[in-house]
Amino acid sequence: MSSTDFTWLIGGPQGSGVESGANIFSRVCAEMGYQVFGKREFYSNIKGEHSYFAVRISDQKINSNVNDVTLMASFDAETIFRHYNEVISGGGIIYDADLEDVATDRVHTLDAPFRERLHKTLESKNKPFSIAGVLEIAKENGVKLYPVSFKAILEALAEETENPRLKGLVRMFNVIGVSLSLGLVKMPPDSLQKTIGTIFSKKKEIAKINQQTANYSYNYATAKFEEFHHTLTGIQKEPGTLLVQGFQGTALGKMACGCRMQPYYPITPASDESVFLESNEILEMIDDRPGSTAVIQTEDEICAMGMTIGSALTGTRSATCTSGPGFALMTEMLGWAGINEVPVVITNYQRSGPSTGLPTRHGQDDLLFSVFAGHGDFPKIVYASGDVEESFYDTGNVFNYADVFQVPVIHLMDKFIASSVVTCPRFDSSKITINRGKLLDKVEGEYERFAFTEDGISPRSRLGLDNGIFWDTGDESDEKGHITEDPVLRVKMMDKRMSRLDLILKEIPETEKVVSFGVEDYTVITWGSSKGPILDAIDMLKKEGISIGLVQIKLLHPFPGDYVTSLLKNAKIIIDVEANHSAQLGKLFKQNVQRDIDYSILKYTGRAMTSTEIYDSLKKIVENKADKREVLMHGA
Numbered sequence: 001m002s003s004t005d006f007t008w009l010i011g012g013p014q015g016s017g018v019e020s021g022a023n024i025f026s027r028v029c030a031e032m033g034y035q036v037f038g039k040r041e042f043y044s045n046i047k048g049e050h051s052y053f054a055v056r057i058s059d060q061k062i063n064s065n066v067n068d069v070t071l072m073a074s075f076d077a078e079t080i081f082r083h084y085n086e087v088i089s090g091g092g093i094i095y096d097a098d099l100e101d102v103a104t105d106r107v108h109t110l111d112a113p114f115r116e117r118l119h120k121t122l123e124s125k126n127k128p129f130s131i132a133g134v135l136e137i138a139k140e141n142g143v144k145l146y147p148v149s150f151k152a153i154l155e156a157l158a159e160e161t162e163n164p165r166l167k168g169l170v171r172m173f174n175v176i177g178v179s180l181s182l183g184l185v186k187m188p189p190d191s192l193q194k195t196i197g198t199i200f201s202k203k204k205e206i207a208k209i210n211q212q213t214a215n216y217s218y219n220y221a222t223a224k225f226e227e228f229h230h231t232l233t234g235i236q237k238e239p240g241t242l243l244v245q246g247f248q249g250t251a252l253g254k255m256a257c258g259c260r261m262q263p264y265y266p267i268t269p270a271s272d273e274s275v276f277l278e279s280n281e282i283l284e285m286i287d288d289r290p291g292s293t294a295v296i297q298t299e300d301e302i303c304a305m306g307m308t309i310g311s312a313l314t315g316t317r318s319a320t321c322t323s324g325p326g327f328a329l330m331t332e333m334l335g336w337a338g339i340n341e342v343p344v345v346i347t348n349y350q351r352s353g354p355s356t357g358l359p360t361r362h363g364q365d366d367l368l369f370s371v372f373a374g375h376g377d378f379p380k381i382v383y384a385s386g387d388v389e390e391s392f393y394d395t396g397n398v399f400n401y402a403d404v405f406q407v408p409v410i411h412l413m414d415k416f417i418a419s420s421v422v423t424c425p426r427f428d429s430s431k432i433t434i435n436r437g438k439l440l441d442k443v444e445g446e447y448e449r450f451a452f453t454e455d456g457i458s459p460r461s462r463l464g465l466d467n468g469i470f471w472d473t474g475d476e477s478d479e480k481g482h483i484t485e486d487p488v489l490r491v492k493m494m495d496k497r498m499s500r501l502d503l504i505l506k507e508i509p510e511t512e513k514v515v516s517f518g519v520e521d522y523t524v525i526t527w528g529s530s531k532g533p534i535l536d537a538i539d540m541l542k543k544e545g546i547s548i549g550l551v552q553i554k555l556l557h558p559f560p561g562d563y564v565t566s567l568l569k570n571a572k573i574i575i576d577v578e579a580n581h582s583a584q585l586g587k588l589f590k591q592n593v594q595r596d597i598d599y600s601i602l603k604y605t606g607r608a609m610t611s612t613e614i615y616d617s618l619k620k621i622v623e624n625k626a627d628k629r630e631v632l633m634h635g636a
Contacts, residue, residue, distance in 0.1 A: 004034070004059040006185075006230055009072045009086070010177055011079025013109075015047035017174035021073075022053035024178050026421050027195045028187060029057050030243040032234035037062045037532075038421035039608060041635070044268070044359040049109050050078045052636065055421070059235050063387065063532030067612035067634050070230055071184070073177035075150055077102040077131055078109055081118060082636040084134040089142030090229050093135070094180050096173075097147035103130045146184065146225050150176050157216045163209075172213050179214040183221030185232040192218060242427065246420040247273040249388040249427075250347055250413060253395025254319060255283055255293065256429040259345070261318040263296045263307035267326045268360050269418040270349040274321050301326040305333035305346075312337075312344050313472070315439055315462030317399055319345040324353050324366050327410075331373045334408055338378030340472045340481075341450070341458065341497065343402035343409075343437070347395075350414040350528075352606040361606025362415040364528050364579040368587065370410045371557040379500040381405070382557035384412040386515075386531035389424040391417065394554070396432035397512060404437035404507070405500050406457055412556070414579075416529040416608040443468040448479035452492065456499040501558040513555040516567055522622060523549030523571035525564075525597075527556060527585050529608070530577050536611035537618055546622055553585065561592035568593070575621060577601040579609060583629075600629050607635025 008025060012018045019040055026036050037056045043049035056065050069086040072079070073094045080095055081104065087093055104115055119129055127133035139145055150173050158166035166172070175196075182192050192214050200207035251273045254262070264274040278295040298304040304320045311318035322330065327348050337344050348370065352363035370382045381401050385391040391413060402409045438459045449470035451458045461468030471481030476493060478484045505513075517535065524534055531552050538548045551567055553560075568574065576586040576597045581604045586597040601617045603609050613632040620626035 004057065004232070004235075005066075006057045006070045006232060007054055007066060007068060008057065008181060009052060009054045009069045009083060010174070011050065011052035011072070011074050011083060012076045012174065013047065013078075014042055014045050014049045014051040016051070016075070017171055018051045018053055021174035021178045022055055023421065024175070024192075024195055024199065025181065026055050027199070027243060028182060028191045029055070029232065030241070030423050031195060031237070032187065032191050032232070033237035034059060034232070034235060034423075035062050036243060036421065036423045037065060039065050039416070040419040040421075041607065042360050050082060050636070052079060052083065057232060062536060064536045064611040065533075065608070067610050071181055071228075073181045075173040075177055077107050080131055081107065081110060081134060082114070084138045084143075087138060087143045090144075092144040092146055092184065092228055093138060094146040094148065094177065094184065095131075095135075096150045098149055098151065100132050100135070100147070101130060103128075105129070144226065144228065146180070146221075148180065148220070148224070153217055153220060154213075157213060160216065161212055166209070166213070169209075172210070175210050175213045176217045179217035180221045180225075182232075183218035184225050184228045185230055186222075187232050188234060189215070189218050191234070240426045241423050242425065243421065243423050244388055245272075246388050246417040246422070247349070248276055249385075249391035249417075250321075250395050250411070251276045251280075252427055253392040253432070255280070256392075256427075256432045257317070257396040257399045258434050259293065259317045259319050259399060260291070261294050261308070261311035261316050262320060263298050263304040263311075264321050265298050265301045265304050265326060267301075267323045269351060269415040270321045270323045270326070270347070272418060273347065273349070301329040302333060305330040308344050309333060309337050309342050312342050313463050317403075319347060319399075321347040321349065323349050323351050324369070325356065327366065327369070327373070334380070335374035335376060335378060336474050337408045338374060338380060338497070339474065339476070341406040341460075343406050345398055345402055345409050345411055347411045347413060349418050350412060352604070358606035360415070362419075362579060362608045363604060363606060364414055364530070364584070366412065367527070367556060367580070367584040370412060371588070373410070377494065377498060379405070379407045379497055379504070380557065381407055381409040381504060381555070382412065383409060384528045384554055384556055385417070386528060386552055386554070387424075388417060388420065388422050389427070392427045393431060396434075400433070400435040401504070401508070403439065404435055404457075405504055406437065406460060407500060407504075412528060414529050416579075440465065440468060442466070449481050450477060450479045450493070450496075452479065452496060455503060456496050457503075505558050505560060508555060510560075510563055513553075513560040514563060514567065515552040515554065517550040517552070519551065519567060519571050520547045520549035521572045522547075522575065522618070523551060523568060523573070524575045524577050524618075525551050525553060525568075525585065525589060526577045527553050528578070530579060533609040533611040533614050534577055537614035540611065540615045541618060541622075546619070548618055548622075556585075556588065559588055559592040564589070565593050565595075568595075573598045573621070575599045575601060575618070577609075577614065579603045598628075599626060601632065602629065603632040605633060605635060610634055
């Protein structure tokens with residue numbers, strides 16, 4: 001029995017419902033038992049620029065996207081121009097037949113460099129600079145074409161339902177594209193109707209229109225389209241499977257671990273997490289105890305960080321969520337939290353920099369910035385999750401780290417994770433423990449907030465606690481918090497704070513510092529979301545008899561150098577894989593392990609890695625055909 005590995009791509013102008021269409025398709029497939037890995041790509045433009053969503057479907061566990069597309073549904077010309085060459089032989093393209101005569105110069109959102117490359121390809125094959133030209137190439141490559149007039153479908157549906165309003169509802173094009181696709185692959189129609197009903201359960205009239213459109217389009221595909229070699233008819237659903245959007249992992253983790261305050265300032269791709277928290281701010285707690293999370297949109301990131309610190313001083317578990325440019329504004333306040341030993345969590349959904357950079361694109365750009373953020377020396381933790389499932393449980397851990405060690409924790413996520421839609425096992429909140437460290441419930445006798453202790457961590461009072469008065473200042477202070485510039489006390493206080501870096505390395509379990517998927521002669525080191533594509537690429541190579549090891553480093557500061565050294569002692573070739581220009585993990589690795597990286601596989605186009613790209617590069621390395629620095633380029 002052959003396994004299913006199918007990638008569906010939908011594209012259209014930003015604001016035309018591409019994401020909604022992809023979510024319908026993903027939900028249907030998840031409900032029918034398939035594993036789903038979807039990735040959204042979009043321009044930093046509210047409406048009009050190119051947006052697309054690739055959804056990979058399998059009957060096996062998958063962790064990434066691949067280069068190849070099995071079926072594409074497009075209701076605009078740009079999607080066809082940009083993605084026609086990704087569709088495999090035997091695959092298909094469903095497209096609006098009214099677009100066939102559209103020339104490249106009529107699509108004003110095609111940027112000049114891409115247009116030039118496209119023209120060279122068309123010219124080399126003696127094809128016209130139009131949709132008809134690229135479709136001819138696709139057909140010659142073995143791709144099946146399924147033209148249909150989307151407007152004609154709406155007109156026929158309007159007549160059939162006696163609802164003339166439907167004729168002009170071009171926003172229904174996304175549902176038409178999804179439904180034609182599901183009809184073509186013979187997905188049972190009930191699953192489509194049920195999913196639409198669930199999504200629009202609070203808008204009965206809208207649900208009805210969408211279901212009518214879906215039903216008509218589905219039946220059109222089954223009646224009019226030629227046979228397609230690929231089918232998705234459903235499999236046995238694995239119990240306890242959840243379809244989740246990437247940013248929901250950290251949001252749900254914050255709810256479960258007791259985070260009750262999140263100030264933030266809107267920034268892509270981090271805002272979705274705060275919006276989700278705000279939409280679910282009233283929580284159902286164990287034993288019917290009500291709870292809530294206060295989510296506050298502040299005037300800027302400096303204010304967000306200040307409010308997070310202020311909330312933490314009351315004893316409330318507090319966090320903020322941002323991306324690179326916003327985190328840059330937070331660093332002065334980060335130092336204030338460091339010198340005053342305030343436990344806060346900063347969730348950093350990284351994107352491509354520098355400056356505004358590529359504001360809606362992926363990048364693992366902030367590793368070194370996070371490690372060295374803030375002026376002066378103070379202890380902090382930098383921790384990275386590799387996928388959505390990890391991020392839920394890691395969120396519980398990073399709040400514990402902040403409380404126990406009384407340090408700021410920077411939890412590194414990224415746009416790839418934030419914009420993914422995946423199936424994974426349902427999160428188990430019972431696995432999240434809450435450890436508040438030395439947070440006091442009462443104070444007896446004289447209290448010193450920054451008292452010298454054997455382990456370097458002082459008992460922590462909170463605002464309003466009887467007899468627990470303390471002073472906080474941005475200046476150096478004595479045990480009570482009063483400003484001092486005494487050189488002897490300065491050294492003692494600095495040593496007290498910085499000693500926590502050694503304590504952190506001692507106390508955090510090795511399984512939470514680093515995850516080893518096995519060490520081979522050729523072994524990859526990585527961090528963050530690069531994990532998923534690497535795992536899938538390693539599986540692909542294993543089927544060819546090629547063994548590649550993988551070590552995922554999660555605790556990035558303080559760096560577990562001794563443990564990583566021991567893990568990799570038998571590895572002959574070390575390959576660093578990450579999504580930035582300067583191989584930032586590679587620099588930390590060399591600094592802490594005292595060993596050179598043999599090869600780097602890097603991607604900094606702003607597009608997420610695919611397992612296909614990593615497979616190709618790893619195979620070249622094993623065959624001694626690779627450059628020392630492999631740069632990946634796939635993605636529109």
